[in-house]
Amino acid sequence: MPLFHNYGICSFFRAIHCRKSIHFYNAELPLTHDNLLKIFQANDFEIFYGVPYTLKLLSESQTGIDLLQELKLVMYGGSACPDDLGNILVENGVNLIGHYGATEVGQLMTSFRPKGDKAWNYVREHDALSPYLRWEPRGSDLYECVILEGWPSKVQSSRPDGAYATKDLFEPHPSIPRAWKYIARLDDTIVLVNGEKFNPVEMEGRIRSDKNVTEAVVFGAGRAHLGILLVPAAGLATHTNEEILDIIWPVVEFANKSADAFARISRDMIRLLPHDCAYPRTDKGSIIRQAFYQKFKAEIEETYDLAESSSEELVQFDLPELQQFTRDLVQRTLEAPTPVQDDEDFFSLGLDSLQAIQMRSEILKKVDIGENKLGQQIVFEQPSISKLSSFLLSLRIGSDANEKMSIEQQMENLVMRYSTETLSISTSSSIALPAHLELILSQNWLLDLMLIKSIV
Template sequence: MGVAPFSALLRWLASSRSAQAASGSQYVPAPRDGSLTLPEVYNWHYQHNPHQRVFLWHDHTGPVHLTYSDVIPAAQRAARYVAEAAGIELVDDMTPAKLVVILAASDTVTYATTLIGLSLAGIPVFPITPRFSASVVSKLVAVSGACHIFVSGEAAIQELAQEAVKVLSLSSDNTPGISIMPSYDDLYRVQSPLHPLPSRRYDPSALAIITHSSGSTSFPKPIPWSVRCTSNYSIVDAARDYVNEVTACPAIELFHAWGIMFLSFLPMTGYIMAVLPPSSPAVVPTADAVYQCMTECRAAYALAPPSLITQWSCDLNRYPYLRQMKGIVYGGRFLSRPVGDLVVKNGVRLHTAYGTTETGLISTIFRATDDEDWEYFEINSQLNGAILPNNDAEQSYRLVVTAGPTQALPVINSEIDGKDAHVPGDSLLPHPNKPGYWKVLGRVDDQIMLSTGEIVYPSSIESQLCQDERIKGAVMFGRGQSKVGVVIELDYASAAKEGEHDCVIDIGDMVMPVVERVNAMSPPYARIDRRLTIFAHESKPFTYSLKGTPRRALVMKDYQPEIEAAFQQYNAEASQTQSVPLIPL
């Protein structure tokens, strides 16, 4: 599809200027009608909003900010740096460029600026998490056909890239080169004059970026996003006015689809991204560092992973500032219900966002109003599709996202009414009293169907178990049985701090009260039986996904003998305790 048809097809969308313009006459919002691709939106801001703040952080000198007049030239330098190292010719037409991989732990500003520059130059990029093994990285690099890998300065990451290329060389003669990522100084602290990129047109169907799945349910999969896809995903429901609102994202991960999406929202919403100070190596986003970033930058909003919210919830000193904020949003993993209830009870405006790599953001960034229903989200009005009943006992629903003018689908796994569609695979539950409010029950693939016909969604229960620092991971089981059990991997280091690392049984007794507390919040059929609680062996550790959750299928395979033995013993004990009915004479 050419550029003109693409623009005409999308121009019917919201033609009026965004309501966000009311926030100030100096800011000119980019068109939200789809007439501009995402790289064209960045150029729009460079022309119309050169002094609009993009990034903000606080260092020893005080607040520091970068505007579009800083970021876009730096992004162009990043693109030229990459092109020169990888031997890519920069052209002014829609000729596809070779793909490059980023395998780095660079600071947010440097990483984001590089991604923006590659988008402007039309160079497709595949950001890969440095948490993967060399074997996984080599397979992802191979399937992408990358010509070059850019790494950050950490020795461990450089060794990871070298090992991945070494593994790749065993099966291919065409291996990519390796170069160091551009640094913040390379991009922003230069004296030489800027050499602008060639002015170019963008083919909406061309590959822009490859994202990878987290590996929660299977081997990490590369998922290609076209220019049209990235442009569609950047336009989200403006349920709130974010122009000039400081939004803290210091824990954002730009090798993950979640981080890439939040970066793409920035030019379409006008929010200012507060980050940790640029440095090499990058500052680790600990709970203290992230909170300090929020307070020093006076953030109105924040994106935070559930692990950080959990740590803040235990510190009363955090609440005075947290309750001043307009909202904190989390996503990607479940947040323990007791933790969420606690922070909301203390006046924090907590929100959940929901999306997938295959569909983009499904929810709004924040709900339109603040209330105590923090587990629920509202559907993003830009989304095409339908919500259909699963016809199960829980009265749950499934979302079907359909391809359309505002919705590109990089992965198609269904069809509805003759249209290509994608079904994310999560079961949703409507709010009992608020139409339009939904929450995620869990993945359909993970659900445990008991012999009684009842269905257990394990993810939220497992997440609540793992809120205890002594529990590293938990995987529930019981499909086809009358009861559910769990395999728990203990964090022996945490237990040892308390002098309780005598034996697994002792630690097991120690954490059983945690299981009992979680049981008290679960429906009767989803309660874990003590006799079906298995503790993982140190010789058979869990393997984890990018999200930090256990890879369920592998754990179930590794512990199948223990699970079968536990049920054999449980069933034997149950049969012995059953009373024999008397036969009347």
């Protein structure tokens, strides 16, 4: 860490205070696994201070892990250490300690803890700090760390009352008082076009902790679904992109398991960057998110375009062929053990948002729908084999393949299907629905259901 950062300064003065020599990594020397091993093996260290990236490099071999295990203390700072990486180190006997602070407020908390306490990723308040801490709610079980006026090492304020809002989000430990886990920066959150919010830091950390990945950055603000930019490790330089995807895809799949369905990333939304590409990052080695998005804006746009385009000739299916295509697609996507019936509701079968996106992408690549556009929520709006195949045919031939039900009939059917209460709606032509209500009801059955339930 450079000495002009809080973490670097703290580490330097710890050594002075303890009257110990301190060694700084040569900034002109490439930061690699082999170079780190040579330095460790040539010196008799007691304590190691570093950013999580150095821990990742050392953990790529058992020799590196063993060298860390021999130390009295391994402290990281500058950015969050991925849970998977930290757990591996702790399980191998490494005394791993987190450090949290900021240049504007100095060192605040560490994860020094009693013997037997395995919560290495939860920093702890101490009595001197607690009176100057304010935890402000920022969503479900997330709190922003705010440092109040009077804390001795605070040199900057961002609030009228003299407090400094760090923009760092933490989660409290479920059972240990005053223990907090760093989650992400407040400005890391990605908001999708439908309003869903996702903080990508944990997912990125899981993927980045793999030895085959140098960097991982999730994108998708204002879009219907997320994608990810990946910088492969230099060791994959001789592989083709398809080979690299085959190697890295299981890592992404594993990260997807801990994410909500709307935040999962499909294979065709992975964009590989050159292993030696330059990208914006801080002195701590962490990415500068908005600058990263700006630098690779063209690649992001192209990723979305490619996901919705076909390299093959589109097929003009008739209705039976469309039904078979849709049937096969649903069966394959759901990995259903038994045949899916044509009128079965996709979502009663467990179809999630990511799978719906994958189905839409496959349709765009194979099915000729004329000059029409396919809505982002098409699988939600036509949630059965019969409905979806008929709708796709109607797009190409320019008319409804099935007779369209009246709005009132759709409402009655939805009430019968989804509500335990009875709602009687007259089909008399004397009852007119407002134009905006008719538009909503005619386009999205999920919104239909929400509206009807609110009426009931």
